Amino acid sequence: MSLAYLETLADLPWNRHSGQQAAPPPPAAGEALPLDAVRLRLDEAHYGLDKVKERIVQYVAVQRLRGWDARAPILCFIGPPGVGKTSLARSIAEVLGRPFQRISLGGVRDEAEIRGHRRTYIGAMPGRLIQAVRKAGVRDPLLLLDEVDKMGRDAARGDPAAALLEVLDPEQNTAFVDTYLGLPFDLSACLFVATANRGADIPAPLLDRLEVVQLGGYTREEKLGWRRAAAAPARHAADGPHLCGPGSMQVVTPSRAGAAVTAAAAAAAAGSPPWWAVAAAAAAGPAVAARQPQLAQRLAPLALDVLPGAGGEELPPMPPHPHLRQVVVDEALLASVLGPRRFEGHSSAERVAAPGTAAGLVWTAVGGKVQYIECICVGAAPAAGGVSSRAGGQLTLTGQLGEVLEESARIALSWVRAHAPALGLPGDASCPSRKWDVHIHLPAGAVPKDGPSAGITLAVALVSLFTERCVRADVAMTGELTLRGLVLPVGGVKEKLLAAQAASMACVLVPARNMPDVQADVPAEVRESLEVVPCQRLEDVLQAAFDPPLTLKQQLLLARL
Incomplete structure (x- = not known):
C-alpha cells in the first residue's frame, strides 16, 4: 500500500503543463488568434449547432485573451442523450491543445469517489479527479464531468455533489486535498466542462457555478x-x-x-x-x-x-x-x-377524428413529443326528482398524471364551466360540463406525465367534447392556462416545434410571450415549415384550433369577466 501511495505521488504532474508535451502550447496573449481554424474544426466534427459553436469559439477567444487562468467559466451542456455533448467537450480540448479526460458521475453516490478514500482501507485509491489528472499526465487537462445530474446521495457516504462545490470553486480548488493523498493539489489550471440531460436535477448550489448551454434536438x-x-x-x-x-x-x-x-x-x-x-x-x-x-x-x-x-x-x-x-x-x-419502419410517428388525421381529442406538445428528457389528449362523457347525473348519492360532472384522470397536470385539468374544466354561455352551452345545471361525468386520458399510460404546459390543450379538448366540434387535425399546441384564460409561457419551445414538424403538423399554437424563444432558438427551416400562432388568451387558441374558428359570444363573455 505504501508503494502504491508513493507511485501515485510520483506520477502526479505537480509542475508539468500541456505546453511541455508534443501538443503545441496555447498562443500567448496578444498573438493573432486562429479562431477560423477553431470554427472549422468544430464544423468538421459536428453538423449544425451553430449557436453552440459560436459560444465555444467565444469561450476559446476569452481564454486565450485572459492568459489561460483558472477563472474560466465552467460550461455545462444540457440536452437529450446523443446530441453530441461529450464530443463537443472533446473538440474543445483538441482546439485548446489540452489532454482530454472524461469522468463519469452517473450513479455516483459516495463522496469518496470525488475526495478519495482513506489509506487505512483495503483497496483505497485517490478520487476520480486525481486519477484523471494522473492519467492525463499534465496539471492543466480538460476534465469532462459527465452526467452531473445523475449523482445520488447517501446519508452514510455523503453527497458527491457537495464535494464538487469545492472542486469547481476557483477560490478553493487551488489547494484541493484528496483524502488518499493527504496533500493539497492545485486544480486551478484544469478546465472543467459538465454535461447533463436535465438542468432541474442538478442541485441549485452546483448549478450556480455552471454556465448552462442548451443543446436541443436535431432538425x-x-x-x-x-x-x-x-x-x-x-x-x-x-x-x-x-x-x-x-x-x-x-x-x-x-x-x-x-x-x-x-x-x-x-x-x-x-x-x-x-x-x-x-x-x-x-x-x-x-x-x-x-x-x-x-x-x-x-x-x-x-x-x-x-x-x-x-x-x-x-x-x-x-x-x-x-x-x-x-x-x-x-x-x-x-x-x-x-426493413419495416420502426418509427411511424403520429398520424394526425387519424388521431384527431372525433370531438374531445386534441394534440399537445410536451418536453421530455429525450426531446419534444406530440401528446394527444382524449376525453369522453361516461355518464350523467340523474334527472330532477331522481335519487342519487353523488353529484354530476365528476372528473376522472388517467395516464400516470402528476399533481400539476391534474390541477391543469381542473382549471380547464372550471374555465369551460364558467364560460359555458359564451361557448353556446346552457348556463344552468343542464350544461354538459356540469351534468356529464368526464374521463380524460393521456395515451402512453406507462410513461409518467406532469407539468403545466398541457393546460390549453386540455381546455381545447373539453370545449371540443362539449360543443361536439372536431379540432383541426393539423394543429398542435402548448401553453399554461390560468383561471382567467391567460396563456402563460412554457419551456422547451424548440424541442416541441421540432416534434410538431416531425409529426407533419401545419400549425402550432404557442404563448405570445414565447415568441422571442421561437425567433431566437428555432431554426429558420422549422419556422418556415410551420405556422406559429402566438396566443395571449384562450380565446385566441379556440379561434385557431377550430375550423371554422370558434368565437365566444362577446357580450356574455364580458359579463362573465
Whole structure:
C-alpha cells in the first residue's frame, strides 16, 4: 500500500503543463488568434449547432485573451442523450491543445469517489479527479464531468455533489486535498466542462457555478447533413459498409475486397427520397449517437448482393477495379435493407377524428413529443326528482398524471364551466360540463406525465367534447392556462416545434410571450415549415384550433369577466 501511495505521488504532474508535451502550447496573449481554424474544426466534427459553436469559439477567444487562468467559466451542456455533448467537450480540448479526460458521475453516490478514500482501507485509491489528472499526465487537462445530474446521495457516504462545490470553486480548488493523498493539489489550471440531460436535477448550489448551454434536438435537415458528412470517403477508418457520398456506397472488407454501390440519378440528387429514408430510419428522435455503427449495420446486407459467391446476382465488374460491382439504390432496395419502419410517428388525421381529442406538445428528457389528449362523457347525473348519492360532472384522470397536470385539468374544466354561455352551452345545471361525468386520458399510460404546459390543450379538448366540434387535425399546441384564460409561457419551445414538424403538423399554437424563444432558438427551416400562432388568451387558441374558428359570444363573455 505504501508503494502504491508513493507511485501515485510520483506520477502526479505537480509542475508539468500541456505546453511541455508534443501538443503545441496555447498562443500567448496578444498573438493573432486562429479562431477560423477553431470554427472549422468544430464544423468538421459536428453538423449544425451553430449557436453552440459560436459560444465555444467565444469561450476559446476569452481564454486565450485572459492568459489561460483558472477563472474560466465552467460550461455545462444540457440536452437529450446523443446530441453530441461529450464530443463537443472533446473538440474543445483538441482546439485548446489540452489532454482530454472524461469522468463519469452517473450513479455516483459516495463522496469518496470525488475526495478519495482513506489509506487505512483495503483497496483505497485517490478520487476520480486525481486519477484523471494522473492519467492525463499534465496539471492543466480538460476534465469532462459527465452526467452531473445523475449523482445520488447517501446519508452514510455523503453527497458527491457537495464535494464538487469545492472542486469547481476557483477560490478553493487551488489547494484541493484528496483524502488518499493527504496533500493539497492545485486544480486551478484544469478546465472543467459538465454535461447533463436535465438542468432541474442538478442541485441549485452546483448549478450556480455552471454556465448552462442548451443543446436541443436535431432538425431533419441537420440529421440528413450529418448522414452525408458521416458518409464521406475520409471516414473509412473501420471495416464494414460505409456510405461514400450522396450517390455511392462502398463495402470495405478485411481482405480489402470492395463493392461500389452507385445510386440511380434520381437518388443521387441532394435530398432525394432514399437519403431521407436513411436519415429518418437511422435517427428517429433528437439524437444522432451511435452513428457509424448504425450505418454499418443497416448497409451490411449489401455485402451479400455485391460479393461473388454470396448468392447475389453476378453483375459485370466496374473497371479498372476487379472487385467493384454496381448496384442501383432505389426505394425497393432500401425497403429490403432497412426493413419495416420502426418509427411511424403520429398520424394526425387519424388521431384527431372525433370531438374531445386534441394534440399537445410536451418536453421530455429525450426531446419534444406530440401528446394527444382524449376525453369522453361516461355518464350523467340523474334527472330532477331522481335519487342519487353523488353529484354530476365528476372528473376522472388517467395516464400516470402528476399533481400539476391534474390541477391543469381542473382549471380547464372550471374555465369551460364558467364560460359555458359564451361557448353556446346552457348556463344552468343542464350544461354538459356540469351534468356529464368526464374521463380524460393521456395515451402512453406507462410513461409518467406532469407539468403545466398541457393546460390549453386540455381546455381545447373539453370545449371540443362539449360543443361536439372536431379540432383541426393539423394543429398542435402548448401553453399554461390560468383561471382567467391567460396563456402563460412554457419551456422547451424548440424541442416541441421540432416534434410538431416531425409529426407533419401545419400549425402550432404557442404563448405570445414565447415568441422571442421561437425567433431566437428555432431554426429558420422549422419556422418556415410551420405556422406559429402566438396566443395571449384562450380565446385566441379556440379561434385557431377550430375550423371554422370558434368565437365566444362577446357580450356574455364580458359579463362573465
